[in-house]
Amino acid sequence: MTGHAEQITAFLAVAAEHSFARAAKSLGVAPSSVTRTVSELEARLGVQLLVRTTRRVSLTQAGTAFRAQVEPLMAGLAQAQNDVRAFQTTLTGTLRVSAPLSFGLHRLSAPLISFRDATPDVDLQISLTDRFVDILTEDFDMALRISGAPSDLSTIWRKIAPVPRSLVASPNYLAQHGTPQTPGDLTAHTALAYTHLANGNVWQLTSAASGLTEPVRIKAGLTCDNGDLLAQLAQADQGIALLPDFLLRDAIASGDLVRLLPGWNPPEIWLTAFFPPYRRLPAALDRFTACVVTALGGTPL
Incomplete structure (x- = not known):
């Protein structure tokens, strides 16, 4: 029948x-x-x-x-x-993308411009937040995140670029409080902590020479969910911050911030694209991902 x-x-x-x-x-x-x-x-x-x-x-x-x-x-x-x-x-319809606030302000404009030039019939909606959105329940087509290894099994993901991080402080802060020589020295300093750090108030630092990892429980004098503000506070002599290099390069180049413990590295994090569990990406989403990869992929941010 x-x-x-x-x-x-x-x-x-x-x-x-x-x-x-x-x-x-x-x-x-x-x-x-x-x-x-x-x-x-x-x-x-x-x-x-x-x-x-x-x-x-x-x-x-x-x-x-x-x-x-x-x-x-x-x-x-x-x-x-x-x-x-x-x-x-076809390259039509609405595309909703979530991305971290600081990343969006510093690095997202180039792929956005490239995508809009190529897809004038797509209504692109960008939401900038450092909160990890749930793309399935919050109706996003894609989320760009800067994080460690993904653990969400309900989505699919694609690594785009590594995101190096550095420990930094201002010269004035170091003059007043001393420069840490080992990870253990950090416990005597005021830390500017990022709210969404995977390990909370524990900074994991690995020796480039020996490969040994030393966890350091920091004394967070201030906790914030935005990297730009933390970088500004570090420049204002408020403490030591662990932040992505793309937020720090100008301040380090000008001497407003100094890298600390260069022989010790925090855990690797990546710019990663997260998608709902599509069998095949819709055309507009596939094109947007390609624009992000072309503009930012392959080299550290």
Whole structure:
């Protein structure tokens, strides 16, 4: 037995062609298949929809009424199917992307410009927040995150670029409080802590020489969920910060900040793209990802 949609499609074809043979030809099936399918529809509805003669097939009064109601519904269904296919294959529609605030301000403009130039028919909506959004429940098509190894098994992800980090403080702060020579020395200093750090108030530092990792429980004098503000506070002599290098390069180059413990490295973090569990990325999302990878991938941020 065929499905309801197939039955209605066969009935509408016969009604349009006034012939089972011509309807079958338009549908690309055998005439006997169309005859059987329409008979199943009439049996299911309990009413005769067509009058069959040797010369012509005509609609009954019930058939005319039924056709008037289902024809626009089937046209709408066909349009909906075409729209869904277009979403998968054409560069149209709305694309909602979440990204970290500081990363967005410092590094996201180039891929955004490239994407908008290539896809003028896509409505791009960017949300900048350092909070880890849930892309499945919050209706995002993609989230760019700077973090360690992903642990969310409900999404798919793609690493784009490593994000080096450094321990920094201002020259004035170091003059007043001393310069730490070992990770253990950090416990005597005021730390400017990032709210979303994976290990909380414990900084994991690994020796480049020995490979040994030393966890340091910091004394957080201030905790904040934004890297730009932490960098500004470090420049204002407020303490030691552990931040991505792309937030620090200008201040280090000008001498406003100094790198600390150069022989010790924090855990590796990456700029990573997270997606809902698509079997295949929609066209606009695939193009946006390609723009981000082209602009930022391959080299450390």
